[in-house]
Amino acid sequence: MMRNELENTNIPVKILQFFLSLRTAIWLLMTLLCLLFYGAVVMPANEEFLALHTEPLFRFMAETPPGITWWLWAAIGVLSLLTANTLLCSIESVVKKKRARHWMLIISPQVAHIGFLFILLAHMVSGYGSFKGTAVVYENAVLRLPGGSDVLFRKIDVDMDPMGYMKDWTADVEYFRGGVSLGVDRIRPNSPSFRDGYGVFIKNIRFQPYLVAMVEVCREPGAVWALIGGILFMAGMMTLLFSKIKKEEAKG
Amino acid sequence: MPINPVFIAILSAALYVFGYYRLPFVYGGFLLQLAYMVSRGTELGRLPLTGPHDTLFFLSLSFMLFGIPVSFSLKNRQRFLNPVTAVTVCFMFLAMLARPHSFPLPPVLKTFWFEVHVAFSFFSYALFGLAAVLGVLYLLSGEEETEILQYKMILVGYFLFSVAMIFGGIWAYYAWGTYWLWTPKEVWTVILWLFYSFYLHARLRQWWSGRPAAVLGIAGFGVVLFTYLGVSLLMKSSHTF
Structure with a gap:
């Protein structure tokens, strides 16, 4: 048998060729688009999806009938294939073209690809281990965090403008464990308080019947991975843009 | 005193229409839109980016913000700027359908x-x-x-x-x-x-x-x-x- 014929009949080689193909990436992206488009249409029409706002993704998918969540399962399947495709294509591109003249143009899309994969990883991690709990608290109320610490809401202050609009608010909190104070903190808009991997957020403040704060306790284990992914993606894209501009200038 | 947005929209649109004949009118329309956005920002003390009025107007302005510099890389600037001004005017008038959102953030x-x-x-x-x-x-x-x-x-x-x-x-x-x-x-x-x-x-x-x-x-x-x-x-x- 000739070498080419052998390669054509070798199944692992065929699988590798499938994953190394740009055509595969295009088909996978197109399939993913169709699945998400379907999801975007059915989600607002099905009340079951409201649970997605409070539960980790994978628990929601395990508890909800597959007849409703099939597109999410399919999207995760497509994303898994896309991950393999992205990784292999990036490795091949760097290895094949490592001696190319415009090396930054080769490496920068791969950095963006790695950033994208980190963001996917973040969603997977959060999909397994995220937590969200809500409560309504008033001054001097105590909440038990899932980690075992207690948080005491010592003081809630609201700053109103003369027209009656809320300008700012703060909540002074103190953490305890077993009756021993662990420290104090202040929660402000866009500045939550973190303790034992959990974030304490104030989502809203109401005055009726008396001053109360809507509190959300969250854990988002994928956040760090998402941030790393975001930074890598931006760095890759920015380098790609500058490299392209430089190449254009060199041509001109 | 706040500027009437409908007056600005009509004046800008008129300049953009004249721009079909003489390009400098397009730049005039853009500057007028920009002046309105700056005055809205000054009035509010922040970037005017909430509510349909401000966001549609901001989008309309953004078409020109990028469209004018891009046009300089084309041989036929007029052919590119004509449809861009049409889109800009269209979004500007859509912005006028909504009242300006002037409440504190x-x-x-x-x-x-x-x-x-x-x-x-x-x-x-x-x-x-x-x-x-x-x-x-x-x-x-x-x-x-x-x-x-x-x-x-x-x-x-x-x-x-x-x-x-x-x-x-x-x-x-x-x-x-x-x-x-x-x-x-x-x-x-x-x-x-x-x-x-x-x-x-x-x-x-x-x-x-x-x-x-x-x-x-x-x-x-x-x-x-x-x-x-x-x-x-x-x-x-x-x-x-």
Whole structure:
């Protein structure tokens, strides 16, 4: 048998060729688009999806009938294939073209690809281990965090403008464990308080019947991975843009 | 004293119409729009980026903000700026259908992350809109450089849109404890991002380059419009006006 014929009949080689193909990436992206488009249409029409706002993704998918969540399962399947495709294509591109003249143009899309994969990883991690709990608290109320610490809401202050609009608010909190104070903190808009991997957020403040704060306790284990992914993606894209501009200038 | 936005819109539109005959009128229309946005920002003490009036006007202004510099790289500036002014005027008058939102911002929106998230989103929408215009011009003329310029617009727009998404995620994490919410706006934002990812990858293949890529670039603006206006007006979301 000739070498080419052998390669054509070798199944692992065929699988590798499938994953190394740009055509595969295009088909996978197109399939993913169709699945998400379907999801975007059915989600607002099905009340079951409201649970997605409070539960980790994978628990929601395990508890909800597959007849409703099939597109999410399919999207995760497509994303898994896309991950393999992205990784292999990036490795091949760097290895094949490592001696190319415009090396930054080769490496920068791969950095963006790695950033994208980190963001996917973040969603997977959060999909397994995220937590969200809500409560309504008033001054001097105590909440038990899932980690075992207690948080005491010592003081809630609201700053109103003369027209009656809320300008700012703060909540002074103190953490305890077993009756021993662990420290104090202040929660402000866009500045939550973190303790034992959990974030304490104030989502809203109401005055009726008396001053109360809507509190959300969250854990988002994928956040760090998402941030790393975001930074890598931006760095890759920015380098790609500058490299392209430089190449254009060199041509001109 | 606040400036009447309808007066500004009519005057700008008139200048843009004269721009069909003499290009400097287009620059005049742009400067007038810019002056209105600056006056709104001064009045509010922040970037005017909340509510349909300000966001539509900001998008309208962004078309020209990018459209004018881009026109200098084209042989026939007039041929490109004519449809761009039409789109600009169209969005400016859509902005006039909504009342200006002059209330103080809720505390959670007073952050750098929010301002950059929204401003970059609209800059990217404008670049995607310009790419659609260039796509139409390419289909009509078949000039290769027009299609290349469309690709460049989409590449820069995609970068800004990605930055807007990342900054939105950072802001959402600090505001609500999560960088991702399963609301229609977020899902459609991902659809839009994936659509342009699809465009950028597909264009690398011979079969998709040229006319199919130009058509994709035009269709992308349809997805932009639904993500911005359709979702905000038709579906309940954290981004609802």
